[in-house]
Amino acid sequence: MxxxxxxxxxxxxxxxxxxxxxxxxxxRTTDADRAAVLSVLDSNVLVSDRTGGPTAVERLERAWADYLGVRRCVGVSNGTTAIELALLAHGVGPGDEVVVPALTFVATAMAVVHVGATPRYADVDPVTFTMSARSLAAQITGRTKAVVPVHLHGLSADMEAIGDIARRHGCVVIEDAAQAQGARYRDTLCGASGNTATFSLQMTKNLPTCGEGGLVVTDDDGVADRIVQLRQFGETIRADRPRRYVSHRLGFNAKLSNVQAAYTASQLERxxxxxxxxxxxxxxxxxxxxxxxxxxxxxxxxxxxxxxxxxxxxxxxxxxxxxxxxxxxxxxxxxxxxxxxxxATRYQMMPVPEQPALRSICPQEPGSWPVTQDVVDRSFTLQQxxxxxxxxxxxxxxxxxxxxxxxxxxxxxxxxxxxxx
Ligand SMILES: Cc1ncc(COP(=O)(O)O)c(C=O)c1O
Structure with a gap:
């Protein structure tokens, strides 16, 4: 002592x-990060919808897809939007249910609500703090369309058990890897399994940007193409022709900026x-x-x-x-x-379904997440x-x-x- x-x-x-x-x-911002940001400012190619690429956003998308070994990566405005667009690209909407863990950042559940679906909450494992497969199985109903496991705090969820249950019930798995850049599950990087996965680049994250940003990765070209449209008013922008201003689907303005992308690409080097x-x-x-x-x-x-x-x-x-x-x-x-x-801080003062904003739309009984409640009550966290x-x-x-x-x-x-x- x-x-x-x-x-x-x-x-x-x-x-x-x-x-x-x-x-x-x-x-940590180095001279290399500063130079990367300045070079975008000097180029005046500041947004990612510019024709004539490759833009800094495209370069980051390629670099992150290559790092993970997946086919596609799409840059978006933040990690919450990344989940929303991933859900929409998989056809999740009103009338559908999506199972998320009761212990996560509130954005995981809010994204489900924002696409018009209903979140159901699985309890977590008391040691890993990630979605309990057994609790997930109990929450699946005939309306469940997707499961969103969260790799909370940087530890992968039990993807084998969760994937088995999701497959058995015909549900898509969208991994919320906002906190888990660089984490691995059985030698596979989180986000590299071929499922659709979402990342946050918000400045507190392990791979940060100088502000807000997000990435979606997938091996499914259809999903990636829909997200590219969804982030840009439903339009298709091609490098080889002028913008046409035709919206093929109801989209958003949810693009990642080139400054943000250049900073993250520079961070990715180390x-x-x-x-x-x-x-x-x-x-x-x-x-x-x-x-x-x-x-x-x-x-x-x-x-x-x-x-x-x-x-x-x-x-x-x-x-x-x-x-x-x-x-x-x-x-x-x-x-x-x-x-x-x-x-020492508390991270999540209550199970997510008990957040005032979500309580009234929760289809489950209060107290259905005893492990989450116990973890929230008896723990403290260290961050950043x-x-x-x-x-x-x-x-x-x-x-x-x-x-x-x-x-x-x-x-x-x-x-x-x-x-x-
Ligand atoms: C687990 C989880 N999901 C989603 C998000 C949302 O990411 P963003 O803040 O980039 O919207 C976060 C952000 O902290 C998070 O921790």
Whole structure:
């Protein structure tokens, strides 16, 4: 145990392990990224509907399709739109049901609602936090048209089990890989299985842009062609002829900009290097935490390669702070960690179907997601600070914080008792 652990908790007036909450240093913008963006600005080819390509968007689409080894990639305005357009391109619409996990970012479910379909929610696995195949099977009805597994936090969902169930019921699988660039399932990169998959390039993601962006990948030319039309008012733009302004289907303006694409293409050049550094930094961090009783660290099951987009820790609060109600214990623990400089946050305060915006259109009983509820109640997350390749020393400081707080659980229990009174 290091010296810091013996000190008083910062929450009760002691010296914090880290002076202040570490700033977010992501994305990392290099001179190469700046040059890529400037060259788009200087070219004046700023949007992707320009005839006469190849545009920066087309170059990124080719590079990401090649990286994954899939036939097609289509750049769109963000990861939410990517899911919406993928659903529409597969013919999902009013009257259809789509199964999504109850633990995800709200956008997965909102995309379903925005295309006029109804989301049903599968519970998640308590260790991987991704869609439980058994719960998925229980949610499929005669109206289910699609399943959207989410590779949450950078860990692939169990695609074999989910794919089997979807096939048996004639449902299309659209992978929400917004958080999972570089993650693998049985040696296959997420998004590379030939299913339609969607990615977000929003600036917090492992492969970021300098703002908002999204990508859809698929081996199905029909799906890709429909998405190309859907993002551009339903038109077909061809490089070899002037724009005709004919809309073949009801579309959107959902294009990715060339500035955004050039930045991401430049980031892609060092994506593998960052991914490898992150894996090694996070592995060393998690190894430091193994001895902390009652702390369930994020897992990387056999056959999976985690992209470590978000780190979620589930705490056995009943064991650590016995007799204290769950919300009081969790909030106190998070306050103690943050006071030491560890930027612990809650990610998703409630199961997605219980979001105020979605509650009234949920076809299921409240409380149908006990595992999701339990994970949300008893966990905290770390986000973004661990993404840069040189975050290793910072993560070691984070481990110091966790060790220190764990060695003062008695003090927390006393504080909790005071709060309860
Ligand atoms: C799981 C998941 N799906 C979809 C999205 C939506 O992506 P965007 O923010 O690019 O619209 C996000 C964004 O964080 C996400 O985490």
């Amino acid at each position: 290091n010296g810091a652990a013996a000190d008083t908790l910062a929450l009760t007036g002691g010296e914090p392990v880290l002076g202040t909450l570490a700033p977010v240093d992501w994305p 994506f593998e290097e960052y991914h490898a550094a992150r894996r090694s930094n996070v592995a060393a961090f998690l190894a430091r935490l193994e001895h902390l009783d009652g702390l369930l660290c994020p897992a990387e099951p056999e056959g999976y390669e985690h992209a470590w987009h978000i780190l979620r820790f589930v705490v056995d609060l009943g064991r650590l702070l016995p007799g204290v109600d769950t919300a009081t214990a969790r909030n106190l623990l998070i306050r103690a960690l943050r006071a030491e400089g560890l930027p 600070r661990h993404l840069p390749p040189d975050a290793g020393p910072l993560l070691q400081n984070f481990a110091d914080v966790l060790e220190k707080v764990w060695s003062h659980l008695k003090v927390l229990a006393e504080l909790a008792e005071g709060a309860d009174r």
